[in-house]
Amino acid sequence: MVRILDDERVAGLIIETEAYRGRRDPASHAFRGKTKRNEVMFGPAGHAYVYFTMGAHFCLNITTEPKETPAAVLIRAIEPVDGVAVMKRNRGLEDIHRLADGPGKLTRALKIDKELNGEDIVRSARLFLEREAVPKEIAASSRVGISSGKSFKWRFYVEGSGFVSRAKPSA
DNA sequence: TAATGGATGTTCT
DNA sequence: GAACATCCATTAT
Numbered sequence: 001m002v003r004i005l006d007d008e009r010v011a012g013l014i015i016e017t018e019a020y021r022g023r024r025d026p027a028s029h030a031f032r033g034k035t036k037r038n039e040v041m042f043g044p045a046g047h048a049y050v051y052f053t054m055g056a057h058f059c060l061n062i063t064t065e066p067k068e069t070p071a072a073v074l075i076r077a078i079e080p081v082d083g084v085a086v087m088k089r090n091r092g093l094e095d096i097h098r099l100a101d102g103p104g105k106l107t108r109a110l111k112i113d114k115e116l117n118g119e120d121i122v123r124s125a126r127l128f129l130e131r132e133a134v135p136k137e138i139a140a141s142s143r144v145g146i147s148s149g150k151s152f153k154w155r156f157y158v159e160g161s162g163f164v165s166r167a168k169p170s171a
Numbered sequence: 172t173a174a175t176g177g178a179t180g181t182t183c184t
Numbered sequence: 185g186a187a188c189a190t191c192c193a194t195t196a197t
Contacts, residue, residue, distance in 0.1 A: 018189070027189070029182090037181060054190045055179025061189090074189060104190045145189055 001078055003110040004126050010083030010110060012100060013132060014075060016157040016164050018143045020061070022070035027149035030070030040118050041070040048127060050107070050117040057104030060112050062121065062129075076144070076155075077101045079163040080109070102165040135161075 002011040020028040022041065029038040029051070040049040041063055049061040049072050061072035078100045080087050087099045087109040100106040107113065112127070121128045137159035142150050144166060157164045 020189075029189075032183080035182070051189085052180055054188065055177090055181095056192095057190045059189065076189090102191070108191095143189070147188080 001075065001110075002128055002130055003083075003112070005083070005086060005111055008083055008086060010086045011130075012078030012080045012082075013135075014077075015079050015101075015161050016075075016077035016155070018074040018076060018156070019154040020072050020074060021154075022065075025149055025152070027143060027146040027152075028070070034070075038070070041072050042068055043118070046120065046122045048112075048116050048119040048121055050112060050114055052114060053104070058107040058113050059103040060107050060110075060116075074103060075106060076103045077157070077163055077165045078106055079161065097162050101163050 001014055002009060004010070020030070022028050022030040025031060029035075030041045034042050037051055038049070040047055041061075043063060044067050045064045047063045049063055050058055051061075053059055059074060061074045063072045065071040080096055080099050084096065084099075088094060090109050090111055091099050091105065093099060098105070100109045116127055119127055135158045138156055139159040140153040141155045141157070142153060143155045
């Protein structure tokens with residue numbers, strides 16, 4: 001995942017994600033229909049859905065599925081690769097393992113906020129994805145921080161990575 | 172190492 | 185008025 005900040009490349013490998021599947025998924029923002037906040041989820045795939053949560057943090061999702069089929073992938077953690085100094089400055093932290101090991105931390109490290117909500121990441125010069133080697137050991141577990149839909153194993157993370165948000169995921 | 176509570180927008184009851 | 189796709193400082197074990 002690549003973020004361009006003042007012509008500087010700030011990037012990292014995606015380590016942890018969660019899937020949210022619209023109408024079929026009680027934990028999804030889109031489960032109860034379209035609102036002003038979640039309308040990006042109802043748009044075409046490949047756009048950034050950025051929302052403000054718990055009164056203090058932003059979370060970044062990438063939409064999937066065609067228009068009017070709400071679904072998105074929450075990016076929960078990255079392993080910093082380029083522009084590490086910028087991330088440290090944004091976070092006020094030196095520990096590289098803690099720079100972006102959670103959805104709220106990641107958006108802060110990469111300076112992602114509501115202004116990027118709806119960004120087309122296929123065409124964007126500010127936020128986009130590059131193809132990389134897919135890690136071999138990918139594990140699945142329940143999603144984090146939800147109260148319904150817990151039985152779906154829709155959290156995916158690189159097994160053994162020191163950059164996941166929770167060392168010991170709950171099954 | 173584990174539990175607690177504050178910050179506080181958006182949506183739902 | 186309460187819950188929530190969170191994080192962190194503070195306090196208790």
